[in-house]
Amino acid sequence: MCRKPKPGLRPVEELASRAAKRSLINDLLLSLLLTLIAILFSPTFQHMAISALCGIVLIAVLYAAQRKAHTSRTSIELGKMFVRDRERIAQGLVRNLEIAAAQDNEARSYELMREIAVLIRSDHIRKLQIFLLQSIMLRKDMELELEPLLLESFDPELAAYIGELTKIKRELIKDRTFKYVIKHEQQIRAMKDGEDILVGVAGAAVRMKRYVLAYASFIARYARKLPKDRFLRLYRIVMENPDSNWGALQAETSRIYEEKYQWDADFQQLKPRSTIHDV
Structure with a gap:
């Protein structure tokens, strides 16, 4: 499924698309000019015809190639615009953010904050994003993210956000998050719902x-x-892979099984290893 462009970025993308089209037109005009020069300086009518034919073919091929490359050309122009007008764009987004905040529109504020984060990468922006996320009701169908928000230092709001994601979108919890949590395990444990x-x-x-x-x-x-x-x-993972180096986890898993689930029907029949999927 293709991602829809963010509402706040759409005008910028349109400007980039127009810039890409202007570049295409300039290339076509240059080709036309070269063709006319070739015709003008042709010594014979036959050379003029050949020059005209070559020019037409060149323009047609160039037009077709440029049409196919329009998307990538637009991306290049968009990148140039961000580099050239980064500060102005960011200031505009910040103004929109202030308006959304004044209207208590947390969801819109978060979307704008994500757009600002594209231009300005800093822990301050990440913390603001996390704060806004914690102020809205998170749902599984929302376009959430985690790794771009990870900080170097411990942040209780980030830890709480990670906790929410374990309930609704655990697929976002990946290596960098595991390492962050382990690094700050003691601080997280000290939180009210840390455990x-x-x-x-x-x-x-x-x-x-x-x-x-x-x-x-x-x-x-x-x-x-x-x-x-x-x-x-x-x-299932531990028991079906007894030769793996589980360390203390294997013994702990066995103890818990014997104490709590030994007679549980769900634990009596292990599934084949091939049926274990990411869930």
Whole structure:
């Protein structure tokens, strides 16, 4: 599915498209001029005809090639505009953001903040984005992101946002996020709902075997509090790959199984390894 252009960026893209068309017209005019010069300086009528024919072919080929390359040419022009007018564009977006904020339109404010973040990359902008995200009701169908928002330092709002994503879009939790959470594990644990966030991140890690292997020690610390469906997946991954280096996770998984799920019917029949998908 193609992503629709952001409303605030559409006029800029239209300007870039017009610039690309002007470039095409300039190229065609240059080709026409060269053709006319060739005709003008042709010594015979035969040479004039050949020059005219070659010019027509050149213009036709150039036009067809330029039409096919219009999208990439527009992207190039858009990049030039951002470089040339970056500050002016950012100032305009900031003004729009101020208007949206004054109208208490958090969703629109977040979209504008994302557009500003394209032009200005800083932790301050990221923190504002996270703050806005925490002020709106997040839904699974929203166009959310995480990795572009990750900070070097610990931020409780970011940790809370990660916790929300573990509930509605755990597929956004990837290596950089796992490393961020592990790096700031103690600060997150000290938060009001910190342990729930850490358990949620551990649950997101059991989506894939490679995550379980890479972050086995972290998962082992929170495996006991995983919801049944996440622990069932963890149990299957670990038990069906006994030769992998699970460290303490293998023993912890076995203990939890024996204490809580030994007689649970869902744990009695392991699925073949090929049926384990990213969920």
